[in-house]
Amino acid sequence: MELVRAKKHLGQHFLKDLNIAQKIADTLTLQNYCKVVEIGPGMGVLTQFLLQKNTEVYVVEIDRESVAYLEAHYPQLQGKIIADDFLKYNIANSMGEPFAIIGNFPYNISTQIVFKLLELREWVPEFSGMFQKEVAERICEQPGSKTYGILSVLAQAFYDAEYLFTVSEHVFNPPPKVKSGVIRLKRKDNYHLDCNEELFFSVVKTAFNQRRKTLRNSLKALLTDKIKESPIFNKRPEQLAWQEFVAITKMIWQHSR
Structure with a gap:
């Protein structure tokens, strides 16, 4: 089967560096959950490394061409490919137990993915993945900076946020115009706030x-x-x-x- 072509309206930039894909997969600690949900797997460059781990991997992919590619190349994903829009799909219902979220997130919906994570905080003890660098930095930013904002405060109220490493624009096809950043969010032990x-x-x-x-x-x-x-x-x-x-x-x- 031919490779999937990147679609601009879906914000697709396919990672082609396997070392970086492995590094992103390794950001998960695999503690306190048995299931991992990858958002936007594309052709499975990250998925292949997740499948090597001692965990149950599900993928959520809205692009029909990518779904067909995954079905053809990853028989281990049979029954675990959710062909839907992550932002609209009731993923907690499907999983029924705690799960981690990971992905090379499409830039055009990456902040919405974080807001969705916050809605799912009861279910998601760990979240990691790749964002546009400035969005990754904003999520992890401390008070006093111009980039510190809504995402920073809300994410850090419930999760410990860590900026892990920067990724060059040249390891993607097609290359984006900006660098990327990989972060990890680990849910706080006490993630219920002392307020409404x-x-x-x-x-x-x-x-x-x-x-x-x-x-x-x-x-x-x-x-x-x-x-x-x-x-x-x-x-x-x-x-x-x-x-x-x-x-x-x-x-x-x-x-x-």
């Missing part, structure tokens, strides 16, 4: 949607007169660690009731 988590998400997103303003201004619709004088609201969102957003969420929750 739905309100926490809302506070973080509202604050960063007007990131140049102080929190007193960006969050004014949520603040009562009693708490808005607290000095923490003089700060801008990028100055706060996730724990401080938890503290703010608790203040808002307690004074809105």
Whole structure:
């Protein structure tokens, strides 16, 4: 069967360096789960190394051409190829137990994949894979930086984020215009926040949607007169660690009731 051609509308850039594929596969610790879900396997450059590990591998692939290629070349995946859109598919229902997520993520949906991970946090103790370098850095960024934002705070509230290594644009076909970065997220032992988590998400997103303003201004619709004088609201969102957003969420929750 011929090779799959990369489709621009799916954000496909096929990794062709086997050493890097092996390195990405090796980022998984395989602790506290028996199943691994790979998103967007394409022609299986990463899949082949995952299949060598002591784990049950499932793949989610929206591209019919890639699905046909995987069916032809990887008989071990029989019954484990999910031909669907990961963002819309109920993967937790299918797995029924904890699972890791891994992939060379399509750039055009990579941030949406992280938001989906956060929805699945009860199920996913570990997540690793390749992003556009600036997105990978943003997820792992610390407070005080211009690139620190919604993704940084939300991911780090529930997971320990680690930037592992950078990948050149020249090891892909077709080559993207930017470098890539590989990260690993390991779920915290206590990943339930000491606040209303739905309100926490809302506070973080509202604050960063007007990131140049102080929190007193960006969050004014949520603040009562009693708490808005607290000095923490003089700060801008990028100055706060996730724990401080938890503290703010608790203040808002307690004074809105």
